Amino acid sequence: MRATVLHSPGDIRLDTVPDAVVQDDTDAVVRVVAACVCGSDLWPYRGANGDQPEPRRIGHEFVGVVEQVGSAVADVAVGEFVIAPFLYSDNTCAVCRKGVQTSCVNGGGYDGAQAELVRVPFADGTLVRVPQPVDDALVPHLLTLSDVFPTGHHAAVSARVGPGSTVAVVGDGAVGLSAVLAAKRLGAETVVAMSRHEPRQELARRFGADHVVATRGKEGAAEVKEILGGIGADSVLECVGTKESMKQAFQSLRPGGTVGYVGVPHGVELNVPVMFGTNSGLAGGVAPVRHYLDELLPDVVSGAITPGDVFDLQLGLDDVAEAYRAMDERRAVKVLLRP
C-alpha cells in the first residue's frame, strides 16, 4: 500500500509499504477515505523535536471504511464508515472510564494514517461508527472529528467555557479556528479571535468570533482586556504551544479565569507566583477525542456545525509533500488528503 514517510526533516514522501493487516483479534483495518495533516505533524517535519534517526511513518487523523476485523471485534463491522480518534484506546480501563482515553493503559498511536490502510488496535474501544449512508460532502466535517475539532472543543471544555462565558482564542491555525466554533457551540457570549491573517480572520468570524484582534503579545492582550470589560477573558484557549503564545494567553485572562491549552508545549514557562496571586488556572492537554465523539458527532451529522470549513486545500495522497509545504508555509490552514 502507499503510505506517507518522513525520511528526514523536510523530506516527506509517499512510499510503498506492506499492507496494514489484522495482527491481534481486537484489531480492525480501515481503508482511508480521507486523512489530513496536523499542526503537530509540522514539528517533526521542521526538525523541531530533535534528531530523527531513521525514516518513520506519519499522520494520525483519518476517517474511512472498515476493511477487515479481528475475531474479537464486536462493535464495528466490515463496510461501516468510521471515525478514528487520533490515538487508540481500549475504552474499558480505569483511566478510559474517567474519560481520558488519551492516557488509556493499553493505548497508543497508529503506524501512520496518511496512507491507504491503517491498522487500528482495540477497534471496539477506538472507532466510532457514522450512521449510513455517508454523503461525500460530509466527509471533511467528519474528518475533523478525528482530531482538530475535538481538540478545539477540549481547549474550550478545559477552560470551562459555558453559557455566558467571555473567551479569547490564541492561535489562528485549524485548532484555534475550531476552538472558536467550539466555544460558540458551548454557549460563549463573546469570543475574541486573535489573528493577523485576513482569510483566517474571515473564517473565525464565520465560526462565530465576535471580535478579531490582529495585534500580538502584550499589546494584543491589552486589546482583549479592553474588549472584555477591562478585565480580560473568563477563558483563554491556547492553541499554539509556544512560550510567547502561552504568555499572551495568561496576559489576556481575567483574575480567576482558566487557560485551556491544546497546543503541544514547546519551551513553555509558567509564572507560578503570578498564577497563584491571580487565581489563573491551567487545564488541557492531549484531547481525549473518543470521550467527546458521542456529544459532537450528532451536531456534525445534522449539519448544525460545519467544522470541515477549516480545510482550504484538498489534494490527492500523491501530493502529500505539497500538503506539508502548503501548511508549513501557511499557504493553507489545513489540507485534506484523498488516497
Next chain:
Amino acid sequence: MRATVLHSPGDIRLDTVPDAVVQDDTDAVVRVVAACVCGSDLWPYRGANGDQPEPRRIGHEFVGVVEQVGSAVADVAVGEFVIAPFLYSDNTCAVCRKGVQTSCVNGGGYDGAQAELVRVPFADGTLVRVPQPVDDALVPHLLTLSDVFPTGHHAAVSARVGPGSTVAVVGDGAVGLSAVLAAKRLGAETVVAMSRHEPRQELARRFGADHVVATRGKEGAAEVKEILGGIGADSVLECVGTKESMKQAFQSLRPGGTVGYVGVPHGVELNVPVMFGTNSGLAGGVAPVRHYLDELLPDVVSGAITPGDVFDLQLGLDDVAEAYRAMDERRAVKVLLRP
C-alpha cells in the same frame, strides 16, 4: 492599642501603636474578638521572603465586633459581630462580580489583625455579619471563616471536588486539615490525607479522611494511587507550597485530574510537557474568602461542620510570640489569640 509587630525574622512582639480609626467614609473599625496565626505568617517570621527592611504589623485573620463605621457604611452597624475575610474588597468592581474578591481593583490587606482594633476599608464589601447572639463557643469556628477554612474549600473547589470524587490532600497543617473537611462537605467519596503526625492524622480522620498515608514523596504518591483504583486521585489538594509538595501532588493525580493549590508557592516548578500529556490541570491561588462566605457561614452557624477544631492552642494576645513559636516548631496546628 496593642498590636503584633514583626521586628525582624523570629522577633515577634506585642507593641503599643496608635488606635485604628476610620479614615475613609467607607471604613469600619472592628474590635477583635479573636485572631490567629496563619501558616503564611510563618514565611516572613522565618525570613523566607527575603530581607525585611523595617518592623511591620502582621496578621490577617480575625473576627470581632464593629466599633465604629464611616458615614458611607450601610450594611454593617456598630455592635454587630462580623467575619473579616483576610483581604478587603469593594465587592462591586468587575473582578469582584466574577467572585474573585482577592483581585478586587480597590482591594488590599489590613494593617495587621493580630491586634485589638483593625481598620477595615470598604466595610460593606468586606465584612460579613453573623446572626446574633453569637455563642462564645462558636467563635473559633467563625474565626476559621476569615481564611483557613475557605482556603481549604478553595483548594477543593479549584480541584473540582464534587459528589463521588476521589481526593488526596497534601499537607497536614490547618489548611490541609480544612481541605479534608471541605472535600467531604462537597461530597467527596474517598479522601486520602497525607500526614506523618499522629494528632494531625487523628484530626484528619475526624474531619472525614477515609485513609491516611504517612509516607512522603514518590512512594507516598504510589500509596495514594494504590488506594485510589491504581490510577490516582481525581483531585489533589496541595496545601503546602513547596517544590516537593507540588511534585508529590502531581504524582498522586490521575490522568485528567486537577491539582487545587492554596499553599503560597515557594520555588515551585511545573513539568508542563508531562502535565500536557496527562491532562493534569492546575487551579487555585489566594482564596476569595468573601465569595464563599454566603455558602459556608450557615453550615458553621448550624454546627453542621466544626472547622474550628483545627485550633489546638488558645493564648492571650500578650503571648503572641509563643503562638508563633508553637506553630513554627509544629507544637501546635493553629493558635487562636484572644486580645
